[in-house]
Every structure is written in C-alpha cells, then in structure tokens.
Amino acid sequence: MRKETSPITKIVVPAGGIGGARFLRGLQRAAPDADITVIGNTGDDISLFGLRVCPDLDTVMYTLGGGINEQQGWGRDDETFSVKEELARYGVGPGWFGLGDRDFATHIVRNQMLDAGYPLSAVTEALCERWLGPADDQRLRLIPMSDDRVETHVVITDAQGRRAVHFQEWWVRLRASVPAESIVAVGAEDAKPAPGVLDAIADADAVILPPSNPVVSVGTILSVPGIRPAMAAKTVVGVSPIIGGAPVRGMADACLTAIGVETSALAVAAHYGPELLDGWLVDTADAPDADAAVAGITVRARPLLMTDVDATADIARAALELAAELR
C-alpha cells in the first residue's frame, strides 16, 4: 500500500451533488488525516410542499455519512415513499421530484430550524452532527456556499413560451430535454459567503475542484462574490468532469452549451481560466497535444473514471500530488 506523503493537509472542495460527493469519499480515503472543508452548492435548492430541500448538501451529507442510496447516487438508502404517495392522493405536487420518507425527515428538521431563524449554515451543521459526527471532531466539514438565497434558474422556450424555470424543473422534470438559453444564479450577486467559507479558503493548502458540474455546481459557488478571488489566491487543481468529450454522468454538456463552452476537458479548463486554475487532471482518453494545452494551467492525464472508492482515491491522490507540486 502506498504511503501518502503529500504536504497538503488543509483542503477546500467546492462541491455539487453526486460527482462531488463520490470524489470526496475518495479524497477522504487518499488523505485520511487532512482537514477537508466542503463548500456546498445551494443553487439547486428548492421549496417543495412548503419544505426547503437542499439536494447537493444532502447528497454530500448522506454519501459521506453512509446513508446514501448507492445505486442512484442521491436520496436515502432503504427508502420508502408513503408521504409522497399520500401527497399525490391529495392532488398535491410536484410528483416529479422524488422525495422519500427518510429524506422528508431531513427537510422537516431543516425547515423547522430555518423557520426558527437559524441560517442555513447553522442548520447544515446541526444536520451534519448526525452524519459526520460532533462538529468539533469533524475532519470533513460541510458549509453551504451562502446563507443567502441563491437559486439557479434556466431560461427555456417551450409550448408555454419563453420562460425561466427553476433548475430542478429543467433538470429533473424535463431531463434537460429543452435547450437552456441561459442559466442564471438568481440572487448570487447580492449573496455573501456563509460564515467560515472565506476563512477555510484562506487557511487552505489547496483547493480541489471535483468533477462536479462546472456550470451549475462549481460555477454557482464561484458566482458568490468573494469566493472566486479567494480561491484564485490559492493553489487550485481541478478534476475534469468531461471524459472523451462527454460528461461522465449528468447532463453537464447541456449546461456547457448554454454558456457557449464546448463539451471537452480542455474547454472546461479554459472556462475556469488560468487565473483560477493551476492544475487540471484530464482522462487519458483526453490527453492533450502539447499545442492544445491551456496557457498557464498544468494539465496531467490519468484515468478519471470513479469506478469505486479505490479508483476515486487514486484520482484524489493525483490531484493532491499535482497541487503539492504547484504550490
């Protein structure tokens, strides 16, 4: 077994949902002694049935806490759907968003705390005490990018005309089948980073961008004023979410197209830009010609399929090694 010798012990990871959560599990395996601060995307958050649902925070929390549905990558294990079925019997929707009974409990607790006036960061910390252990003992800490409401909306044109829909409606209900004309993080420009976000970045040895959606996950986090420049001042290494010209999972291509970025590993690196990104891992399938490299970004090719936790730990280790080199 290979001994980890990286000097990187304080790590910040801006993460979306499934891809980010799975990468984090590998990162924990690769760097068991590191302090990891996860800055969670909240642009996908949505109010359903009067309850505040935070899909990306929950996916990270459930995955790292051992409560995730491993097959689908989101939602709770051993889940049942009595509440949802009953809501449908009352004629109350939407039915397209799959909230299970165990998952409902999370949203009920969150909503109760939010209604009582706690900010989302405090609510998230309270929920994480169950999944990640007492706050003071956590090697991995999850903080929402902001306590302010930021909501990703997608402009589409369909039978109802040109209109903005909530990201979840486009992503989950429409399965991104209608082209996104634009994607807007509503409220982002007035949002402040949540308490602890800027401190964690300032204190970090490196920022690792996981293979989360570069537009609606990492991109939304970076759109909160203050976060991008704070990260840019650090060593930042990213893992490409695009392998062989296609997203490994999800529909990141539809999001990239909406913002005019080609669906390729290098185009994503160029989109992040050399002022943010120092190093970039691409899959061996995307190993660039010398000509194709992005100026100012060190690109390294290696297998990037997160087939299991061991393979994912190898990817995380490669990212940490590259960060250590580039510091």
Added chain:
Amino acid sequence: MRKETSPITKIVVPAGGIGGARFLRGLQRAAPDADITVIGNTGDDISLFGLRVCPDLDTVMYTLGGGINEQQGWGRDDETFSVKEELARYGVGPGWFGLGDRDFATHIVRNQMLDAGYPLSAVTEALCERWLGPADDQRLRLIPMSDDRVETHVVITDAQGRRAVHFQEWWVRLRASVPAESIVAVGAEDAKPAPGVLDAIADADAVILPPSNPVVSVGTILSVPGIRPAMAAKTVVGVSPIIGGAPVRGMADACLTAIGVETSALAVAAHYGPELLDGWLVDTADAPDADAAVAGITVRARPLLMTDVDATADIARAALELAAELR
C-alpha cells in the same frame, strides 16, 4: 329492517376525536339521507416539527373517509413510521406523539396551505375533498369550530413545579397521570366561529352531542363565543360518554374531576345544563331514579356501548327519535 321515519334531516354534531368519529359513522348509517354538519374541536391542535397537526379533525376525516386505523381509532391504516424514526435519529422530538408517514402527508399539505394564508376551514375543506368527496356533494361536511387559534392547556404540578402544558402533553405523554388543576381553552374568548358554523346550527333540525369528551372536546367547542347560545336555541340531544360511572374510553373522568364535575352520566347532563340540553341518552346501567333526573332534561336509558357500526346506528337512531319528540 327498520325504516327511518325521523323528520330530522339537518343535523349538527360538535365532535371530538375517536368517540365522536365512531358515533358519526353510526349516525350516517341511521340517517343516510340527512345533511350532517360536524363542528370539529381544534383545541387539541398542536404544532409538531413545524407542522400544524389537528388530531380531532383528522380522526373524523379518516374515520368517515375509510382511512382510519380501526384498532387504535386514530391515525392512518397501513401506517409506517420512517419519518418519525428519522426525526429521532436527528435528535428531534417529541417522540411521544405518534405521527406516521401517511399522516405526515396530511400535515404537510395542511401546513403548506396555512402558510399560504388559507384559513383552517378552507384547508379542512380541501383535505376533505379527498376523504368525503367533492364539497358540493358532501352529505357530511366537516368544519373546524374556529379559524382562530384556540389551544387547550392543562395546569399541573409535577417535579418541574406548577405549570401549564399543552393538552396533548398531558393526555398523550403523561396519560393524564398527573391531576389537572384546571383546563383552559387559551384564546377561546377571542375566537370567532369558523364560516358556516353558525349558519349550520341556525339551519339545523337538531344538534346531537356525541359521546365525546364533555370537557375538552364538546366543552371546548361550546367555549367559542356564539356557538353555545346558537345551539341552545335548537333541540339538543346528547349521548352520555359516561357508562356505569366511568368513561367508555379515554380519560374523561380526569377532565371532569378537574372542573369539579362528578364522573356520572347525570352529572355530565347537569353540567351541560337544561338551557342547552333537551334530551339525554344514558346507558341502561345508568337508568336514573325519578328523583335523580335533571330538571328540564328528558333522560332516556338504552344500551350505549358502540360495539360496532350497527349498535352505534341504533344509538344514533334513538338520539334522533328523542330529538324528533322534543322538537
């Protein structure tokens, strides 16, 4: 089979939970063509996990809509408890109130409508569309006694000193094991009857008091200004909840003791009083001496155990016949 010939076709029933709901099922059997307006007690309502729970309204709705847990008399049939178990895993209580998954859906829908600004009466009507059919076609209509917050509190003295607790805490958590020093319907004096309540009473041929708790169910309804005098102007026949000097179910004796009323069928009749009550059904076990009768109230003895729907229909039929005689 006996043909129902009672001239009573418009009936108002102020009802609590289990006893009231079961009586109503018998009343529907006894008078299938009657228009029944149920005025539901909301003094037992409680906010749990940020959701508004209306135990008595729901017990009536589930019982008459075929969704009740027949064994326990409250809650949903085929119920599961995933949400509650998960809430406990988060350390969120109280655990002593048994909310099942299917039941949670009702409270989620109710809360969402209340948060949107609908009054409880409109919310109840919407929920009942599922259980009792389209509002315009309902032979039985359920209206909460008031849209205003009325909450039954119980003053007790225990290890924590003398204090007021919510009725549900005394009833469900403490099982009425600590004596009630007083029982107060907080907010009642400022409450208004919900829309439709006074009209239904004014329009009724008779008011039937079911064998609900005379203190915290029927008594709370009567405490809303305007309801008692409106009923007193009508023919009112009650069914004793006390048989052989004890409540048939529940802990009505503990409530009666708190307000200084003996636990006997006739004492309850006297408590309601002749200005409200015209007729009173007592069990054959409680058939009074001529001396013991309450002045101004016609007392009739007959079997009152609601052993099944047929037996309950017989009781309801007797109440209607007595009301028809006394009009």
